[in-house]
Amino acid sequence: MKIAICDDEKSCLAEIEGLAEEYSREHRTQFELFSHPDDLMEKTQKIGGFDIYILDIVMPGTNGIELGKKLREEGYDGKIIYLTSSEEYSLDAFKVKAFDYIIKPINKANFFNTVNEAAEAIAKRKDKKLIVKTKEKSVSLSFDKIIYAEFTDRAVCYHMQDGSDIVSVTIRTNFSQAVKELLCDRRFVLCSQSMLVNLDYLTEIGSDSVSFGNIYRTHLGEKNCRKLRGIWSEYLFSEEV
Numbered sequence: 001m002k003i004a005i006c007d008d009e010k011s012c013l014a015e016i017e018g019l020a021e022e023y024s025r026e027h028r029t030q031f032e033l034f035s036h037p038d039d040l041m042e043k044t045q046k047i048g049g050f051d052i053y054i055l056d057i058v059m060p061g062t063n064g065i066e067l068g069k070k071l072r073e074e075g076y077d078g079k080i081i082y083l084t085s086s087e088e089y090s091l092d093a094f095k096v097k098a099f100d101y102i103i104k105p106i107n108k109a110n111f112f113n114t115v116n117e118a119a120e121a122i123a124k125r126k127d128k129k130l131i132v133k134t135k136e137k138s139v140s141l142s143f144d145k146i147i148y149a150e151f152t153d154r155a156v157c158y159h160m161q162d163g164s165d166i167v168s169v170t171i172r173t174n175f176s177q178a179v180k181e182l183l184c185d186r187r188f189v190l191c192s193q194s195m196l197v198n199l200d201y202l203t204e205i206g207s208d209s210v211s212f213g214n215i216y217r218t219h220l221g222e223k224n225c226r227k228l229r230g231i232w233s234e235y236l237f238s239e240e241v
Contacts, residue, residue, distance in 0.1 A: 001027075001119060004044070006034040006067065007056035007083060012104070016054070016083075019111050027119070037062040041070065049076040052118050054102070056083040068098065075161060075213035077144070077200050079118040130181055132158065133169050141166060143185055147201045147212050151175040151194035159216055161201075186235070191220060191228045199236075205229045 005020065007013045013033055020031040032050075034040040037059060044050060053071065055064035062070070068080050079099040083106070099121070100114050128143035145161040156178050158166040171178045179196050182188040187200050195218075197210065204211040205225050211217045220228065 001029045001052070001122070002047070002050045003029055003031050003052040003054065003115070004034060004040055004050040005031060005054045006037060006040045006059070006064070008035055008059045009056070010035070012056070012083070012106075015106060016111075019106065019108060023112060023115060029119075037067040040067070044071065044076060045074070050078050051122055052079045052081065052115065054081045054083060054115075058084070073203055073213050075201065075215045079122060081114055081118060128185065132156075132166055134167060135169055139166055143182065143187070146182070146198055147216060148195065148197040148218070149179055149182070150196075151178070161215070163215065189228070189231055191231075192224045195220065197228070199232055202232055205232060
């Protein structure tokens with residue numbers, strides 16, 4: 001598991017480095033430290049993302065909230081943990097689906113417990129797989145990597161995080177029945193009779209279309225967007241903050 005830590009305060013970063021090294025000796029994790037948000041974004045884009053981001057909220061230039069929004073807009077879904085001296089930013093953090101806070105000064109037990117909880121949540125989700133039969137072969141798809149699915153030409157097309165599309169063989173049932181395994185996971189919802197979305201990847205719901213970061217944008221219709229907006233809001237409030 002890869003964890004990124006970003007804090008512009010040298011003393012705080014040094015303190016976290018000590019805790020991170022101790023944590024790494026007890027768990028299979030890799031920590032990388034950053035003192036500037038731009039450096040973290042550059043490395044994130046280079047390696048394809050971290051599993052956990054531990055971000056200081058108050059930083060010059062791009063603060064932690066803005067950095068979290070940018071990560072979400074570019075499709076990175078790692079757990080975000082904020083370092084803060086107070087909870088005044090809770091509403092802003094909700095908008096980027098922060099996993100939790102670590103209040104400064106940092107307590108070792110709190111640091112370890114928070115990272116453990118995030119790691120357990122990641123492990124639980126990564127275990128889920130969907131087997132899709134295509135014309136060429138059967139493919140195992142991670143729930144975590146499915147952005148949305150749609151019913152087209154009597155087949156289900158799964159749009160993936162890496163930009164690829166996996167198309168099933170012709171199905172002889174309705175769409176909701178074909179994706180029933182995904183619907184058992186609360187991340188996935190039917191937003192129309194022929195489209196299912198992963199709420200974790202949604203970044204914007206317009207008047208008649210939805211966006212998934214900079215990866216996909218698709219037309220949904222005004223009525224379906226209104227319905228989805230309510231579901232998404234409820235999911236965000238109840239999910240992690």
